[in-house]
Amino acid sequence: GAGVSQSPRYKVAKRGQDVALRCDPISGHVSLFWYQQALGQGPEFLTYFQNEAQLDKSGLPSDRFFAERPEGSVSTLKIQRTQQEDSAVYLCASSGTGGNGYTFGSGTRLTVV
Amino acid sequence: ILNVEQSPQSLHVQEGDSTNFTCSFPSSNFYALHWYRWETAKSPEALFVMTLNGDEKKKGRISATLNTKEGYSYLYIKGSQPEDSATYLCASRGAGSYQLTFGKGTKLSVIP
Numbered sequence: 001g002a003g004v005s006q007s008p009r010y011k012v013a014k015r016g017q018d019v020a021l022r023c024d025p026i027s028g029h030v031s032l033f034w035y036q037q038a039l040g041q042g043p044e045f046l047t048y049f050q051n052e053a054q055l056d057k058s059g060l061p062s063d064r065f066f067a068e069r070p071e072g073s074v075s076t077l078k079i080q081r082t083q084q085e086d087s088a089v090y091l092c093a094s095s096g097t098g099g100n101g102y103t104f105g106s107g108t109r110l111t112v113v
Numbered sequence: 114i115l116n117v118e119q120s121p122q123s124l125h126v127q128e129g130d131s132t133n134f135t136c137s138f139p140s141s142n143f144y145a146l147h148w149y150r151w152e153t154a155k156s157p158e159a160l161f162v163m164t165l166n167g168d169e170k171k172k173g174r175i176s177a178t179l180n181t182k183e184g185y186s187y188l189y190i191k192g193s194q195p196e197d198s199a200t201y202l203c204a205s206r207g208a209g210s211y212q213l214t215f216g217k218g219t220k221l222s223v224i225p
Contacts, residue, residue, distance in 0.1 A: 003156065004156065031211065033211075033212075033213075035213075035215075040217065041217055042117070042202060042204075042215030042216050042217045042218060043202070043204075043213075043215045044215070045212045045213065045214070048211055048212070056211075056212070059212075091157070101159055101162060102147070102159070102213065103156075103159070104149070104156045104157040105156055106154065106155055106156040107156075
């Protein structure tokens with residue numbers, strides 16, 4: 001597609017529920033990133049994929065967070081047993097080879113109640 | 114400076130006024146500085162990627178400068194318009210890293 005597409009746009013989850021957030025990067029983009037933006041903060045790095053390989057997951061806040069990109073295109077960020085502190089906007093970005101540019105999606109706003 | 118810091122947090126300007134905001138970032142191990150414009154309910158839009166000390170970039174009424182030795186960048190908006198209302202984010206990227214470290218943003222409101 002022309003841009004990075006994320007779904008759903010909004011998600012309300014009850015505490016303890018599992019959620020899955022989807023990211024469709026720009027076709028052909030090798031690199032894919034997930035960021036988390038809590039209220040009043042800047043986006044913070046969660047994880048990075050190069051094709052299907054997850055090269056860095058150092059930003060994932062706990063083992064309840066899991067990301068995958070099995071075929072090197074679409075990625076899913078899964079959060080198990082959601083907690084209130086997981087409430088945030090989750091941004092996905094993709095980037096092609098050889099450039100500095102990162103294209104972001106419009107994010108998924110997760111609210112845990 | 115260990116983190117990326119932006120100031121002010123927010124500002125209100127009248128339509129037609131020019132304005133500027135600051136981004137401070139770690140000057141050691143610097144690779145690139147990114148500026149994004151983020152309107153509510155939309156995707157962050159890339160404005161500039163800057164890498165060289167003394168770099169100046171311009172896009173319409175918006176321009177940016179970069180000082181990598183002292184670790185700061187300025188974003189200027191000339192003749193602000195209501196459609197410039199958005200949060201402006203800067204992000205630093207270190208050498209050998211692909212992560213962007215973001216500031217908290219400057220929220221600009223342009224009053225018609």
